[in-house]
Amino acid sequence: MRDxxxxxxxxxxxxxxxxxxxxxxxxxxxxxxxDLPTKRVGFTITKKIGNAVVRNKLKRRLREIYKSNFDLLKDGYDYVFVMKKSAVDLSYQDLNNSFVHICKKLR
Structure with a gap:
């Protein structure tokens, strides 16, 4: 897997x-x-969501979830995941389930 x-x-x-x-x-x-053989991904969290500590924690969690579910997304696409305010209060498992749910919808 290449990030x-x-x-x-x-x-x-x-x-x-x-x-x-x-x-x-x-x-x-x-x-x-x-038009590339690989997928590329980006994560966006607006300043409306918590302070920098909260946003960075959420972004770290998302990166880890992406790495563990790498194969769920198609190659040859760029993806930008935008977090909503409700994601701040989620546990790691709930955030993972939400991410997997979206990946399955994209297939």
Missing amino acids: CYLKKNIDFQRVYKKRNINGNRHITVFYRKN
């Missing part, structure tokens, strides 16, 4: 511009075809 993350703002903007959206109560995902 490919979206890092540049322009990459995030390309995904948002395509307007392919899916999600559930806790996470919204934007996606677009990237």
Whole structure:
């Protein structure tokens, strides 16, 4: 598994511009075809959600959940996961279930 993350703002903007959206109560995902043999992923948490400590904790959890469920997402796509305010209070297991639920919806 090779970790490919979206890092540049322009990459995030390309995904948002395509307007392919899916999600559930806790996470919204934007996606677009990237014409690469691998998938790339980015995580967004707005400043409206907690302080920096809370946002970083949530982002670390998401990265770990992504790594453990790497095979659920299709290759050849860029994904941007946007966290909603309700995700802050979730346990690790509930966040994992929410992530898996979205991945299954995308297939």
